[in-house]
Amino acid sequence: MSDLEAVLARIPSRAAAIAKHRESGGRVAAVFPIHYARALFRAFGLLPVEVWGPPRTNTTLGDAHLQAYTCSIVRGGLSFFLSGKLDVADVVLVPHACDSLQGLGSVLLDFVDAKRPVLTLYNPRGPERASLDFMAAELRRLYERLAEITGARPSSRELLAAVEEDENADELLGRLLAARRRFDVDERAFYRLVRAREYLPAAEFAALAEAALDAADGPEKKGIGVVLSGIVPEPMEILDALSEAGAVAVGDDFAAIGRRLYPAGASDEPFQRMAERLLGGPPDSTRGSPIDDRIAHLERLADCGGAKAILFFIVKFCEPELFYLPQMRARLTELGLRSVVIEADVTDTLPQQAVTRVEALLETVQ
Amino acid sequence: MSVLDVVRYHAGATIGGQALLRWQRIGLERRMRRPGFWKDPHIEAPLAVSPRLKELISRHYLKGRFANGAKKVAWVTSGAPVELLIALGYFPIYPENHAAVCGIRRKAEEIATEAENAGWSRDVCSYARTDIGTVLSGKTPVGRLPKPDLLLCCTNICQTVLLWYRVLAHHFQVPLVVIDTPFLYKEASEHEVAFVERQLQNAVEVAERVAGKTLSPKKLELVTRRSKEASELWRQVMEMGKHRPAPITAFDEFIHMAPIVEMRGEEFTVSYYRALLDELEERARLGIGALKHEKKRLIWDNLPIWYRVRWLSELLAERGVAMVASTYTNAWGELSDMIDPERPLESASRVYLHPILNRGTGHKLAVMKQMVKDYSADGVILHSDRSCKPYSIGQVDQRERLGREAGVPALLLEADHNDPRAFSEEQSRSRLEAFLEVLEA
Numbered sequence: 001m002s003d004l005e006a007v008l009a010r011i012p013s014r015a016a017a018i019a020k021h022r023e024s025g026g027r028v029a030a031v032f033p034i035h036y037a038r039a040l041f042r043a044f045g046l047l048p049v050e051v052w053g054p055p056r057t058n059t060t061l062g063d064a065h066l067q068a069y070t071c072s073i074v075r076g077g078l079s080f081f082l083s084g085k086l087d088v089a090d091v092v093l094v095p096h097a098c099d100s101l102q103g104l105g106s107v108l109l110d111f112v113d114a115k116r117p118v119l120t121l122y123n124p125r126g127p128e129r130a131s132l133d134f135m136a137a138e139l140r141r142l143y144e145r146l147a148e149i150t151g152a153r154p155s156s157r158e159l160l161a162a163v164e165e166d167e168n169a170d171e172l173l174g175r176l177l178a179a180r181r182r183f184d185v186d187e188r189a190f191y192r193l194v195r196a197r198e199y200l201p202a203a204e205f206a207a208l209a210e211a212a213l214d215a216a217d218g219p220e221k222k223g224i225g226v227v228l229s230g231i232v233p234e235p236m237e238i239l240d241a242l243s244e245a246g247a248v249a250v251g252d253d254f255a256a257i258g259r260r261l262y263p264a265g266a267s268d269e270p271f272q273r274m275a276e277r278l279l280g281g282p283p284d285s286t287r288g289s290p291i292d293d294r295i296a297h298l299e300r301l302a303d304c305g306g307a308k309a310i311l312f313f314i315v316k317f318c319e320p321e322l323f324y325l326p327q328m329r330a331r332l333t334e335l336g337l338r339s340v341v342i343e344a345d346v347t348d349t350l351p352q353q354a355v356t357r358v359e360a361l362l363e364t365v366q
Numbered sequence: 367m368s369v370l371d372v373v374r375y376h377a378g379a380t381i382g383g384q385a386l387l388r389w390q391r392i393g394l395e396r397r398m399r400r401p402g403f404w405k406d407p408h409i410e411a412p413l414a415v416s417p418r419l420k421e422l423i424s425r426h427y428l429k430g431r432f433a434n435g436a437k438k439v440a441w442v443t444s445g446a447p448v449e450l451l452i453a454l455g456y457f458p459i460y461p462e463n464h465a466a467v468c469g470i471r472r473k474a475e476e477i478a479t480e481a482e483n484a485g486w487s488r489d490v491c492s493y494a495r496t497d498i499g500t501v502l503s504g505k506t507p508v509g510r511l512p513k514p515d516l517l518l519c520c521t522n523i524c525q526t527v528l529l530w531y532r533v534l535a536h537h538f539q540v541p542l543v544v545i546d547t548p549f550l551y552k553e554a555s556e557h558e559v560a561f562v563e564r565q566l567q568n569a570v571e572v573a574e575r576v577a578g579k580t581l582s583p584k585k586l587e588l589v590t591r592r593s594k595e596a597s598e599l600w601r602q603v604m605e606m607g608k609h610r611p612a613p614i615t616a617f618d619e620f621i622h623m624a625p626i627v628e629m630r631g632e633e634f635t636v637s638y639y640r641a642l643l644d645e646l647e648e649r650a651r652l653g654i655g656a657l658k659h660e661k662k663r664l665i666w667d668n669l670p671i672w673y674r675v676r677w678l679s680e681l682l683a684e685r686g687v688a689m690v691a692s693t694y695t696n697a698w699g700e701l702s703d704m705i706d707p708e709r710p711l712e713s714a715s716r717v718y719l720h721p722i723l724n725r726g727t728g729h730k731l732a733v734m735k736q737m738v739k740d741y742s743a744d745g746v747i748l749h750s751d752r753s754c755k756p757y758s759i760g761q762v763d764q765r766e767r768l769g770r771e772a773g774v775p776a777l778l779l780e781a782d783h784n785d786p787r788a789f790s791e792e793q794s795r796s797r798l799e800a801f802l803e804v805l806e807a
Contacts, residue, residue: 107759109552109726110731124561126561127564134560290536291532
């Protein structure tokens with residue numbers, strides 16, 4: 001086993017991370033996608049654990065509340081919740097990202113016996129200054145709700161300490177993504193590492209990331225560079241399909257990962273600082289970013305990693321992603337970047353035709 | 367603005383065009399008065415004001431054809447605070463309304479295909495696909511849509527509009543003003559109201575810059591006053607549905623709502639709704655219903671199925687079922703009390719936060735339950751609209767609770783507001799007939 005493999009073997013599962021946190025007397029927050037302030041929860045001693053589907057969830061329970069044209073992240077998430085598998089959570093957060101997640105939050109508040117507080121967080125899309133102030137106010141509102149629930153009132157200093165830990169973790173996440181070609185492990189293993197950010201405390205993730213960066217001293221992986229874009233890399237078989245076809249992922253634009261590389265904030269006021277971070281992240285369709293900004297971001301990712309193609313791996317029925325694709329792809333083609341769109345349900349297996357389409361994409365750029 | 371364009375605008379739209387449309391309207395009014403004009407055994411003759419509505423809508427799109435160069439054009443969402451644009455002299459175009467016109471005229475599928483051929487998925491809103499199809503191909507049943515100088519998008523009806531307007535902004539390369547209205551899961555907080563108000567102030571600055579003129583507070587007050595008046599009249603029009611028999615149905619409202627959606631803030635809109643209300647009051651006084659034999663009464667939830675409005679209205683009318691109200695048309699009247707012409711921007715920040723589509727699923731259920739009571743309804747049809755997730759998510763629980771808490775049966779009808787490919791007529795007919803049997807039992 002290489003040093004890197006030894007580090008990766010230390011990544012705890014979500015269940016193990018939750019159990020460890022609980023054993024130490026901590027509380028858990030189940031968090032639906034996408035953007036929220038992890039530091040705010042950490043300052044209250046809550047461990048935010050994200051719910052992206054999860055993969056292979058039977059959606060029957062959610063289907064009793066939601067129409068079939070709702071995306072699998074939402075139907076799967078609700079099913080998972082109703083099945084009792086989120087009973088470990090003391091509180092649930094549904095950040096606002098799209099009409100479907102908005103609906104999920106509303107259904108959980110109005111029609112489902114959630115048995116625990118359900119909180120919401122609105123991510124603004126207005127002009128910069130107004131949005132920043134609104135976001136800070138929204139985070140203060142969430143702080144008050146968490147204070148009511150936990151009985152704690154973390155000080156500004158404690159909040160800032162949690163923010164700084166988060167900033168460090170995000171900086172390391174960025175370094176992991178930038179150095180990914182040096183990671184001599186398959187794409188799945190790499191994504192298991194970066195996605196540990198979805199449930200590990202920031203300090204634990206940072207320690208793991210630093211160890212992985214130290215151990216990643218291999219030669220650069222060879223293959224056709226591809227930028228990955230979409231909401232979340234599920235089903236993860238897509239990563240196997242890429243590797244088998246001779247591709248190397250060199251850039252990440254997933255909403256679950258690369259689009260949450262929030263920059264460090266500047267303010268000394270904790271809520272303002274958290275707001276600066278959340279709104280300062282890379283362009284994202286779920287935040288209604290301008291199409292030109294998204295194109296420029298993808299172009300930068302492709303340039304930095306030497307990519308020749310972009311794989312848009314889309315969750316079926318995801319309107320935010322689907323709206324942007326035609327104009328982005330047209331412009332990226334003009335820039336010499338081929339792309340393909342593959343749609344899948346996160347709760348399902350990868351359709352075989354997706355593998356064929358990945359192969360076809362790579363053949364065209366070879 | 368060029369002098370030639372202004373001359374063309376007045377010659378084509380406001381002088382020649384208007385005279386032609388007036389002449390057509392008078393002709394239609396004459397034909398409607400002739401004995402034997404109306405033969406339907408179940409539905410009452412159309413309202414006498416209907417030709418006026420046709421004239422208003424035609425005139426709006428006719429003006430649009432000549433607007434570029436003569437007036438600044440803004441494309442706006444149906445729930446956007448258009449008053450500030452009207453006060454600045456913009457000509458507004460409502461892509462959603464245009465898409466609905468395409469749907470009614472059975473052109474939406476063909477036009478949406480243009481967008482699909484350019485890469486837009488059939489899983490995105492069919493209104494958006496229809497309009498993007500028009501933008502790309504120029505195909506439209508209204509002659510021609512003017513190009514926008516400004517885009518104004520308010521997210522109080524869905525998040526989809528922001529994505530749609532990003533597409534338009536990228537295509538036209540014109541400024542996009544976003545008024546982001548935080549979704550109200552429960553009651554509005556002060557920071558939410560303040561956020562919207564700041565954005566309105568920003569919108570004024572951008573709109574003034576594009577228009578090249580300053581917003582007159584007096585003009586804004588006047589336009590807001592007209593909006594309020596029209597909105598109040600529209601609410602009274604809808605409330606006529608409480609009469610038994612109801613002199614107006616939701617199917618009529620789907621058509622008569624056009625001015626309150628796309629001509630808010632205009633004097634002619636106020637006078638149109640006054641005339642409509644007068645006629646409905648007269649019909650109610652005489653006991654004339656929209657249906658000749660009203661037996662049962664229903665409430666409609668969600669957007670209409672535009673390409674099957676007539677089919678559905680006839681199917682129900684044959685069985686004496688009147689659709690006496692809808693949550694959709696109600697949205698343009700229910701907030702009229704909140705509009706304050708003396709504090710136009712401040713009150714707009716509250717008004718435009720509170721449409722039913724910007725509020726939680728529990729609120730919509732409460733509205734439907736109240737409507738069942740107020741309109742003495744026997745049941746509810748919830749259109750599960752594939753293209754409108756914010757309106758549709760929650761309906762499964764709402765349907766069940768309407769039965770349990772309001773004591774009325776409710777039907778979930780699967781369709782799409784503008785894409786006939788997502789609608790099965792036979793399946794819908796079977797479901798409706800089964801539902802009507804339950805109602806009649």
